[in-house]
Amino acid sequence: MIEKLDISQFLSFHHLVIPKLNRINLISGRNNSGKTALLEAIRILSSEGENGVINNILKNRGLFYNNLYDIYEGLFNRKMISNNSENFHLSINDLVIRTKERNTFNHTFEVVNAYGVKKDLRPDNSGDFPRDQAVFIPFQINFQVLNQLWEPVVLTPKEDDVLDILRESIEPMLMRFDISEKSVRVRLKGEESPLPLQTLGDGVQRMLMVALSLANAQGRYLLIDEIELGLHYSVLEKLWKMIFTYALKWDIQIFVTTHSQDAILSFHQVASSNDTFHQSAEFIRLQIGRNGENEAIVYDGNRLEETLDLELEIR
Amino acid sequence: MAQLFIVEGKDAFVLAQICIERKMNPPKGYGHKSKFKDFVLKAEGISKIELAIQEALRKPEITNLGIVVDANSNGPKARFERLKQIFEKELPEFPFSKELSSEGFYQKHKNLQLGIWIMPDNIREGYLEHFISSLIPEKNAIWDFAKTTINELTQKPFCDFSESKEQKACIHTYLAWQKSPGLPMGTAIKANYFDSNSPNADKFISWFQRTFELEG
Numbered sequence: 001m002i003e004k005l006d007i008s009q010f011l012s013f014h015h016l017v018i019p020k021l022n023r024i025n026l027i028s029g030r031n032n033s034g035k036t037a038l039l040e041a042i043r044i045l046s047s048e049g050e051n052g053v054i055n056n057i058l059k060n061r062g063l064f065y066n067n068l069y070d071i072y073e074g075l076f077n078r079k080m081i082s083n084n085s086e087n088f089h090l091s092i093n094d095l096v097i098r099t100k101e102r103n104t105f106n107h108t109f110e111v112v113n114a115y116g117v118k119k120d121l122r123p124d125n126s127g128d129f130p131r132d133q134a135v136f137i138p139f140q141i142n143f144q145v146l147n148q149l150w151e152p153v154v155l156t157p158k159e160d161d162v163l164d165i166l167r168e169s170i171e172p173m174l175m176r177f178d179i180s181e182k183s184v185r186v187r188l189k190g191e192e193s194p195l196p197l198q199t200l201g202d203g204v205q206r207m208l209m210v211a212l213s214l215a216n217a218q219g220r221y222l223l224i225d226e227i228e229l230g231l232h233y234s235v236l237e238k239l240w241k242m243i244f245t246y247a248l249k250w251d252i253q254i255f256v257t258t259h260s261q262d263a264i265l266s267f268h269q270v271a272s273s274n275d276t277f278h279q280s281a282e283f284i285r286l287q288i289g290r291n292g293e294n295e296a297i298v299y300d301g302n303r304l305e306e307t308l309d310l311e312l313e314i315r
Numbered sequence: 316m317a318q319l320f321i322v323e324g325k326d327a328f329v330l331a332q333i334c335i336e337r338k339m340n341p342p343k344g345y346g347h348k349s350k351f352k353d354f355v356l357k358a359e360g361i362s363k364i365e366l367a368i369q370e371a372l373r374k375p376e377i378t379n380l381g382i383v384v385d386a387n388s389n390g391p392k393a394r395f396e397r398l399k400q401i402f403e404k405e406l407p408e409f410p411f412s413k414e415l416s417s418e419g420f421y422q423k424h425k426n427l428q429l430g431i432w433i434m435p436d437n438i439r440e441g442y443l444e445h446f447i448s449s450l451i452p453e454k455n456a457i458w459d460f461a462k463t464t465i466n467e468l469t470q471k472p473f474c475d476f477s478e479s480k481e482q483k484a485c486i487h488t489y490l491a492w493q494k495s496p497g498l499p500m501g502t503a504i505k506a507n508y509f510d511s512n513s514p515n516a517d518k519f520i521s522w523f524q525r526t527f528e529l530e531g
Contacts, residue, residue, distance in 0.1 A: 290375045290406070290426060297373050310363065312356055312370050 001253045002045065002093075002221075009077040009090040011037040016294040022282035024247050024254045026267050028315040029286035034294070035257035038286065039136065039223045042255055045092045046133040046221050049111035049119070054097075055127025060138070064127060071123055072097070072109040097121070134221035135213045139229055141206065143182060149212035150179045158215040165211040169242045171200050177208075184208065203235030210239055218250040228260035236263055240270035244277045261315055268304055285314065318342040318379040318527055320355045321367045323434075324443055327357030329500040330383065330519075333450075336504055336511035337520060342379065342527040365401050372405045372427075381430040381526040385442035388479050391415065391433040398431060419522035430526025432519060444486040447500065449515035451489070451508075461488040 005018040012034045029035050040057050047053040054075070058064040063074040073081060075097060076088045087099040094114035101108045109121045137145065153159050167174050173189040177197065184197035184205070197204055206229075213222055222243075228236060247254050258264065264283065271281035278301040289295035299307060299314075307314055322330060331352045334341075341351040358367045364384060371377050386394055395415045402409050409429065413422045417437050421430040435445035451458045465485045468474050476484055491497050493508050504511055523529070 285373075287375060290372075306366055307370055310356065310358065310367055310370065312367065314370075 002042065005038075005041070005045075005093065007038075007041050007090075007092050009080045009088075010041055010075065010092060011077065013037060013041075013294050014077055014079065016286075016296060018284060018296040018298065020282075020298065021253075022300075023252075023280040024244060024271075025256070025282045025284060026264065027255065027257045027284045027286060028259055028264060029257075031259070033286040033288075035259075035286060036225055039225055039255060039257060041092045042221065042223060043132060043134050043136060044097075045095055047131060048113050049095050049097060050131045051111075051119070051121055051124075052126035052128075052130035053132055054111075054121060055123065055125075056130040059127045065123065066125065067123055069106060069108050069121075069123055072121055073107070134223050135217040136223045137209060137213055137225065139226035141209055146179060146184070146209065146212070147181070149209065149216055153212055153215050154179075158218075162211050162215045165214065165242060165246060166208065169211070169238055170204055170207055174200075203231045203239070206231060206235070207239060207242065210242060214242070214246045214250065214252065217252045220252060222247075222252050222254045224254070224256045226258060227256045228258050228263040233262045233266055236266040237270060240267055241273075244270055244280070248276060248280065259315055261313065264315055265308065268308055271301055272305060283314070317344065317374070317376045318354050318381075319371050319377050320381045320527075321364065321371065321383070322355060322357055323359070323361075323364055323384040325357060325359055326443060326500045327355050327383075328352050329443070329447065329504055330523075331355050332501040332504040333509075333511045333516060334520070334523060337516075339520070339524070340529050342529065361397065368398070368401050369405050372402075375426070378426055379428045379430075379527045381432070381523065383432045383434060383443075385434045386437075386440050387442060388440055390440050391437050394433050395420070395431065418518055419526075421522065421525050428526060428528060430522060432522050436518070441482065444482045446519070447486060447509060448482065450510050450513045452510055452513075457492050458485075458489050461485050461492060464488065 001023065002021055004020055005016070007013045007016045012032070016034070027035055027038060043053055043057065055064060058071055058074055061074065063071055065071055073088065076090055080088060087102065089096065089098040096112040097109060098112065099107065100110040100120065111119050111121060135149070153162060163174065163176070166177070171188065175187045175189055177184060177186040178194070185194040186197055186200065187194055197208065210224070213224070227239065231239070243254060246252065267281070267283070271277050281301050283299040283304045285297045287295050287297065320331070335351055342354060345351055345354050356367055358364045361384075364382070368382065371380050382398065384394055384398065392415070399411055402411070409424050409427070411422065413420060415431065415433065415437055419430060419432040419437055421428070423429070434443045435441045435449070439445070448458070462485055465481060465488060469478070469481065490500070490503055490508065493503070493506070495506065498506060498508070503509060
């Protein structure tokens with residue numbers, strides 16, 4: 001588990017410190033407060049700066065060009081770039097990404113891990129096959145993402161795990177499901193023909209996504225960007241119950257971003273439903289503080305309860 | 316840019332209602348009437364007040380913060396010191412170079428305009444109900460009778476409330492004996508059981524206007 005985060009000069013962060021993290025972390029903040037950047041920092045940190053992960057992140061931001069070494073400038077805080085034309089340096093905990101060589105023809109970069117081992121960054125096609133230690137669900141869910149999650153699970157014991165989750169959270173009569181290129185169909189006990197997944201209720205596609213991700217993330221990390229999109233409060237509650245239960249069961253550390261008050265309320269509702277959940281939960285709000293610096297305000301289970309009781313908007 | 320008005324006690328909205336009756340402009344970003352009350356946060360008890368203030372300070376978008384607490388029996392100075400302690404922990408750079416006076420306290424530092432008012436009048440002991448009672452018109456028969464009756468009650472062995480709570484009992488008795496008995500304080504303001512335009516409210520209104528930077 002990542003115990004804390006100390007990020008310098010990465011994307012929109014000048015310097016952000018989150019002194020303590022828990023198992024299940026919900027992060028909120030305005031648009032452009034750096035929520036997605038935070039998830040990206042965790043992806044980089046957990047993969048120890050793997051080339052493919054970094055290239056993939058730049059690709060998702062539309063900043064990747066094959067063979068163009070300058071693309072890595074996109075990782076650094078804008079202000080650092082404008083102030084300092086010589087050497088760039090960013091850090092995520094003990095991991096460093098910095099200028100390796102700079103001359104008239106070339107600006108190359110390297111990753112230095114916690115043990116001082118250096119690796120050059122190459123703008124190659126490794127971004128198509130990132131070797132993540134974290135499972136990342138972006139807010140735009142599509143069949144491509146669904147298939148990527150299905151692939152490592154199908155025909156393995158994890159498929160049974162996913163079925164267990166879905167039977168518990170959505171439909172006890174679920175016997176099997178099948179993900180084809182364009183649709184998901186299910187077989188229910190007592191039914192002769194397959195049914196479309198949607199018949200199982202509201203938000204079931206998102207729940208399947210999360211169930212697959214949890215199965216993929218056993219012993220590792222799960223990152224979910226904007227969990228609330230299009231979901232009703234009641235579905236969010238079911239999702240959180242799923243997330244808390246299996247994060248603890250399968251030793252997964254979870255980071256979720258949101259800007260929905262409903263997502264926060266349902267998070268709190270589920271977190272306070274038992275002691276273990278309560279102790280594993282943390283809420284973090286990212287913002288620019290009164291002093292103009294990046295700030296993370298951390299709320300543990302008790303503080304979150306007290307603040308929500310006040311009926312003051314917390315997001 | 317946002318404003319927050321933290322008021323101690325469950326009758327927090329009565330103060331916003333007085334402002335509405337006086338036809339004041341609400342703070343920027345809040346519409347008239349019901350939205351006027353949207354920026355009021357009621358907190359019952361000093362620990363909730365402390366939490367509310369901490370949260371407000373942790374929201375950099377809050378530019379104007381007004382705090383109303385009761386002096387109670389410890390007196391306004393003690394209460395004021397307590398509030399300063401809360402700021403000391405959360406926002407130590409806030410200078411507090413101005414003093415608490417009968418006009419209340421207000422000071423601006425960087426991007427925060429802070430106002431503190433200690434009920435009833437920043438000078439005496441007491442609480443919100445003392446302030447509200449000053450808005451009852453002179454020689455009001457119901458109020459006089461309520462005070463006499465409560466005073467008699469306090470001599471009885473079955474009187475349960477302590478002396479410090481006497482004013483609360485009086486005000487609520489006053490409300491119970493009106494044309495529409497038992498109205499909540501805010502509604503009672505609208506019904507004119509209390510006079511929002513009384514000069515006894517002027518200092519509070521000025522403090523409010525300064526804290527939230529209202530014109531007129």
